[in-house]
Amino acid sequence: MDELNAAYPLSPSDIQFYRERGYVNLKHVFSSELLACYGEIITDRVFTLNKLTKPLEERTTYEKAFLQVMNMWRDDEEIKDFVFGKRMARIAAELMDVDGVRLYHDQALYQEPAGGRTPWHADQFYWPLSNDNTVTAWIPLQPTPLDMGPLAFAESSQNVEIGRNN
Ligand SMILES: O=C(O)CCC(=O)C(=O)O
Numbered sequence: 001m002d003e004l005n006a007a008y009p010l011s012p013s014d015i016q017f018y019r020e021r022g023y024v025n026l027k028h029v030f031s032s033e034l035l036a037c038y039g040e041i042i043t044d045r046v047f048t049l050n051k052l053t054k055p056l057e058e059r060t061t062y063e064k065a066f067l068q069v070m071n072m073w074r075d076d077e078e079i080k081d082f083v084f085g086k087r088m089a090r091i092a093a094e095l096m097d098v099d100g101v102r103l104y105h106d107q108a109l110y111q112e113p114a115g116g117r118t119p120w121h122a123d124q125f126y127w128p129l130s131n132d133n134t135v136t137a138w139i140p141l142q143p144t145p146l147d148m149g150p151l152a153f154a155e156s157s158q159n160v161e162i163g164r165n166n
Contacts, residue, residue: 072108
């Protein structure tokens with residue numbers, strides 16, 4: 001689909017917001033049609049590849065938070081098209097002020113009904129990378145109103161040590 005590779009017009013205020021606060025909420029990066037189409041493909045693969053089948057009450061806090069499948073681009077050509085889309089890569093490059101980006105991993109996170117919460121945490125500090133000019137894209141595959149527990153960011157926390165165990 002062209003949409004995966006077409007430019008997305010980031011505004012200077014989007015970029016400034018990201019650099020000051022460490023995140024930015026970009027609306028309508030992908031159409032609901034595209035998300036429904038890839039959502040179905042990704043969901044099918046998650047149910048095939050998921051290995052976490054024990055009951056919720058036997059799981060750790062981390063295991064209760066979501067089903068998790070990584071690097072799905074290796075398993076499915078259509079998912080690869082989604083993950084390697086140039087639109088997302090260009091947004092990341094512009095936010096980080098670099099010419100191009102590398103993918104560290106993709107990750108499908110599926111919250112289950114009655115699953116647990118995700119505790120506050122920072123991820124970047126344990127990635128095996130030489131510097132912290134990194135970004136993650138969280139792409140909801142369905143509408144996630146507040147009562148469904150969408151992602152929340154600790155604003156400007158990129159400037160503090162708290163939550164980083166190094
Ligand atoms: O999607 C979620 O519920 C949590 C995502 C998360 O923990 C992360 O991206 O680091």
